[in-house]
Amino acid sequence: MNTPQINANFNSNLGLNANCLPGRTFYLGLDGQHGTNIDFIPVLLHEMGHGLGFQTFSNGQTGALNGGIPSIWDRYLLGTVTNKLWIDMTNAERAASAISRDGLVWTGANVNAALPSVLTFGLASATFSGPAAGDSAGTVRVGEADFGPALGTSPIFGQVMPVVEQIAGTGEGCQPFNTLNTLAVAGKVAFINLGVCATAIKAKNAQDAGAIAVLIGDTVAENAVQPIPLGGWEPAQTVPVVRLFLSDANKLKTSLLKRSRTASGVFVNLGRNGGAQYAGADPQGRALMFAPNPFQGGSSVSHFDRTMFRNQLMEPAISNDLGISVIPPQDLTFRLFQDIGW
Known part of the structure; x- marks a missing residue:
């Protein structure tokens, strides 16, 4: 048989055109040092996997x-x-x-x-508590980010403080934090809504302001049992970043309405307490x-x-x-x- 059994086509315009992931190209090296670009080898292996039968035909x-x-x-x-x-x-x-x-x-x-x-054993979770937790109190599942450290068996505990938009229309957390946002999140867990700019930018800005972890609230309802992971790339991220379901994020927003500039009375424990399974x-x-x-x-x-x-x-x-x-x-x-x- 001389005809190809597996065909895969890849877009050579990736990153070169304004409508095709501008600024991100395929990295063609073999060492995995792709930075913010897309590592071509895993993409190729993934498509070869389908060609070799990693799929249903029903x-x-x-x-x-x-x-x-x-x-x-x-x-x-x-x-x-x-x-x-x-x-x-x-x-x-x-x-x-x-x-x-x-x-x-x-x-x-x-x-x-x-x-x-x-x-990894244990499902990623966030347990909310505190005198102002209200309807947000309890344990919910979270989606981990592809960047930053994974949640471990030793939980991270801290008070939650929201990040406010600094310039109208620019998105929460999309610029280096001003004095008020820095005062709010330093030594605490930052809560930021998804959207406008890349999640990795929001998370890094929160980290630079002294946050010990970052909660990203989804803005679209999702029919799933656990939030999907957050994509992105930030090699300098050293604090964990997780996604909350929209419903859980909305409860948290309500709990955070009655707060001072430096305290909310809402605390979170981030770890692997969402279920005793892999x-x-x-x-x-x-x-x-x-x-x-x-x-x-x-x-x-x-x-x-x-x-x-x-x-x-x-x-x-x-x-x-x-x-x-x-x-x-x-x-x-x-x-x-x-x-x-x-």
Whole structure:
């Protein structure tokens, strides 16, 4: 056979045109030192992974099998709602499973045996408390950033203070902090709304003003069980940055309304208390697959879930901390290929 079996096309105009990620180009080196650019090797490996079979060939929206025959991929997908493998489901059951959020897992023995050596134990969380916490009191799940340190087993505890917009229309946290914002966040946990400028800029400005951690409030409702990670790149980030669901961010905003310039009476404990399971696995230790609602054509079912941490090559979006390893303890990709017969 002389015809190509895998075809992948990449946009050479990336970063060169105003409508194509201006200022960010492909980094073609092999050392991972891509800085703010996009590391080409993980992008290439990701697409090769799909070409080698990291995907379903069934129709995720209708549940119909390709030609009426299940693919090898479908033999390892389990819907936790029905407790059925995809090969044993009806079309309607497969379609529902594809949008079940945290209800689609991989059953392959190779992936799940390696999972504890790759993924972090404990789900990232924020626990709010204090005399002014009000409706925000309690533990909620958060999404970690691709930049800055990961949340560890030793929690970070501090008082939460919001960042206010310094110049109308420029966004919260998008300029180096003025005296009032610096006074508010120094030695505390900064709360900033998403939007206008890159999250990495907001987080670095908060860090430079003395914040010990940064909470980023989402501005769009999300139908998920855990906030997706925050993308971006800031090699000088040394304090953790996490995303809050819009609903949790709104509760926090209300709790922060009655505050002074330097105190809020709302405290947060950031750590891994959101659940005693691996980040990106179900409680039984099986790898979660990407099953958002609504269905995302080209992404749903054919990727690991975005909640995996550490970040994985075959998630639906690239992360800046990816390397080129596809084996444990860095990555689960090769183990999945072993499951499907490679």
